[in-house]
Amino acid sequence: MSDFLKNLRSSHKKDRSNPKRNLDGYFYPENDRRKNRDRRSHYSENLESLLVSLRNILPQIVDNAYSVTDHFEKISSQNGQLVEAKIHQYNAISFFFNNLNKIFTEDLFVHSPGKNSKTTASYTSGTHYTKDDILTIIRTMRKEGATFAIIADYLKDKEIPTFSGKGKWHAQTIHRLCK
The missing domain is CATH 1.20.5 (Single alpha-helices involved in coiled-coils or other helix-helix interfaces)
Incomplete structure (x- = not known):
């Protein structure tokens, strides 16, 4: 065991650097650097x-x-x-x-010659409401604060047909049109 400790202690001694070593030249020997008088000759x-x-x-x-x-x-x-x-x-x-x-x-x-391209023609039930007229009614009622169900009831009461001419107005249909 003592041999092991001796080897352990002696191996560390080899790795130590010499504290008295000259570090003025930053690990370079002093004589490798040029002297100041030689630097600016013929300047x-x-x-x-x-x-x-x-x-x-x-x-x-x-x-x-x-x-x-x-x-x-x-x-x-x-x-x-x-x-x-x-x-x-x-x-x-x-x-x-x-x-x-x-x-x-x-x-x-x-386009048929009798129809106007901007407004939609009247529907199958024979009423005079066009798609644009129905959409303006819906928009004005929405601006006034009417709900989709109230608008659907209004269109049913006025007997305004749906766009297809079949079926009845529902709140969901009005909601989809407003989107």
Whole structure:
């Protein structure tokens, strides 16, 4: 057992770092870094040559900046024209399909010459109430606060036929029409 404890204690000693170690160079030896006097040798000569080359290049930079702004203006105007063209194209497609729908509805639904297309004709019982008239009666009574059952009773009392001409008015029917 004592051998085990000795090995355990001795293995930890190997992992410890030396507390007296020199950390001034942040884990790098001091002699690897350049000395301050070597850092800026010929500094004034480099600065003068950079200034001369910068003066030579500066007009080209200005010209390039102007040309870039011109190109961006052209691109933005072309994008505006492209958007206008797409809007015109979408409007033309919409107009085409609207006209196509009108043509199909005119072909499929043949109107008789005596009937008005806005109002619905009278019903099978021979009364003069149209669908629009009945809907306006229902809407006005609802605005006055009448319930669906009261509206159904009113339509029954006036002997106004249902839209199909069969059956009687019910509160549920009025409710569905109001939706």
